[in-house]
Amino acid sequence: MRPFKYQSAATVKDAVGAVSKSEGSKFIAGGTNLVDLMKEDVERPAALIDVSRIDLKQVRSEGDSVVIGAMAKNTDTANHPLVRMNFPLLSQAIFAGASAQIRNMATNGGNLMQRTRCVYFYDTSMPCNKRERGSGCGAKEGLNRMHAIFGWSDECVAVHPSDMCVALAALDAVVKVEGPEGKTRDVPFSAFHRLPGDDPTRDNELKNGELITSITIPKNKFAGNSYYLKVRDRASYAFALVSVAAALELDGEKIKDVRIALGGVAHKPWRARKAEDYLRGKAPKTEEFEKAAKLELADARALEHNAFKVPLAERAIVRALRQASQ
Ligand SMILES: Cc1cc2nc3c(=O)[nH]c(=O)nc-3n(C[C@H](O)[C@H](O)[C@H](O)COP(=O)(O)OP(=O)(O)OC[C@H]3O[C@@H](n4cnc5c(N)ncnc54)[C@H](O)[C@@H]3O)c2cc1C
Numbered sequence: 001m002r003p004f005k006y007q008s009a010a011t012v013k014d015a016v017g018a019v020s021k022s023e024g025s026k027f028i029a030g031g032t033n034l035v036d037l038m039k040e041d042v043e044r045p046a047a048l049i050d051v052s053r054i055d056l057k058q059v060r061s062e063g064d065s066v067v068i069g070a071m072a073k074n075t076d077t078a079n080h081p082l083v084r085m086n087f088p089l090l091s092q093a094i095f096a097g098a099s100a101q102i103r104n105m106a107t108n109g110g111n112l113m114q115r116t117r118c119v120y121f122y123d124t125s126m127p128c129n130k131r132e133r134g135s136g137c138g139a140k141e142g143l144n145r146m147h148a149i150f151g152w153s154d155e156c157v158a159v160h161p162s163d164m165c166v167a168l169a170a171l172d173a174v175v176k177v178e179g180p181e182g183k184t185r186d187v188p189f190s191a192f193h194r195l196p197g198d199d200p201t202r203d204n205e206l207k208n209g210e211l212i213t214s215i216t217i218p219k220n221k222f223a224g225n226s227y228y229l230k231v232r233d234r235a236s237y238a239f240a241l242v243s244v245a246a247a248l249e250l251d252g253e254k255i256k257d258v259r260i261a262l263g264g265v266a267h268k269p270w271r272a273r274k275a276e277d278y279l280r281g282k283a284p285k286t287e288e289f290e291k292a293a294k295l296e297l298a299d300a301r302a303l304e305h306n307a308f309k310v311p312l313a314e315r316a317i318v319r320a321l322r323q324a325s326q
């Protein structure tokens with residue numbers, strides 16, 4: 001690991017000021033992703049600005065929404081009564097990720113910002129356009145079993161690794177960020193992460209120096225009928241091959257509203273909008289879930305080693321919706 005400076009920030013203003021003024025500075029929160037990347041020489045920050053002590057750890061009700069602090073730990077968020085009661089889908093998704101020890105350290109802001117687990121990204125002896133623009137993509141013609149089936153480009157076929165973010169995408173969360181000179185903005189979750197396009201170095205729309213301060217989730221009527229399904233190689237310490245966050249609002253024998261987001265399939269959490277549009281107004285029956293899943297997967301483009309993800313995602317959508325409807 002290369003030498004770096006370290007500074008602990010007490011306020012958002014201090015943290016944003018420090019990172020925006022000094023080239024090569026980065027925020028650090030729980031450190032569960034960034035420190036690994038520094039050890040592998042993938043990230044080389046000149047200075048780390050520790051944001052974990054900033055007082056943004058609360059989970060609170062605000063009007064028709066629940067606001068979760070960016071510095072709250074993943075475990076505390078998943079266990080919080082407001083989250084468990086209003087968004088069990090989010091609790092399930094957080095608990096499906098990593099291990100108890102990592103969730104105890106990891107923060108919500110850090111979870112949104114964690115980087116891909118593509119093995120070529122971690123291996124500095126291999127080409128990777130995300131690490132070094134223009135160097136090539138080792139995965140596209142290489143070992144791409146874990147990689148994307150939606151929205152990839154010739155430049156990058158990586159997937160976003162988070163479980164929490166899949167639930168937040170389904171729940172239409174909004175990310176609050178603060179930048180230099182106290183400028184704040186609200187970014188809808190669907191616009192926060194990005195597809196790789198011709199610049200995979202950028203995972204999301206955050207600008208230099210902007211700090212995530214909180215995540216707002218509008219209250220909804222999905223709490224009674226939601227389910228997070230994660231399909232993975234091992235029961236713990238494994239990222240999703242495919243995951244599904246499914247939520248239904250039922251009105252008698254009809255689906256009044258539905259949300260479906262997929263993990264492990266794209267560079268960002270993938271909202272299955274075609275499946276959602278098909279299901280509104282239909283009966284919550286397996287045959288309808290199957291038709292919706294087929295419609296969504298019709299646009300999938302598999303790579304050499306991940307064609308299995310297409311039928312897997314189809315079946316996972318059906319299973320998650322069946323669980324959610326019960
Ligand atoms: C072995 C292992 C297994 C894992 N398995 C899973 C899994 O199955 N599912 C899953 O979802 N995750 C998994 N993770 C990832 C884990 O959830 C993330 O490492 C964690 O959420 C990152 O949070 P952190 O606070 O530690 O971030 P850090 O490592 O401190 O930071 C990560 C990045 O976020 C930036 N950052 C941090 N806070 C902010 C902020 N408030 N605003 C702007 N930028 C910020 C940092 O600059 C850095 O670039 C795993 C991790 C490990 C090590």
Ligand code: SF4
Pocket residue numbers: 116118119120121127128129130131136137138139140155156157158200
């Ligand atoms: S898929 Fe993306 S992260 Fe992986 S090697 Fe290719 S460019 Fe790098």
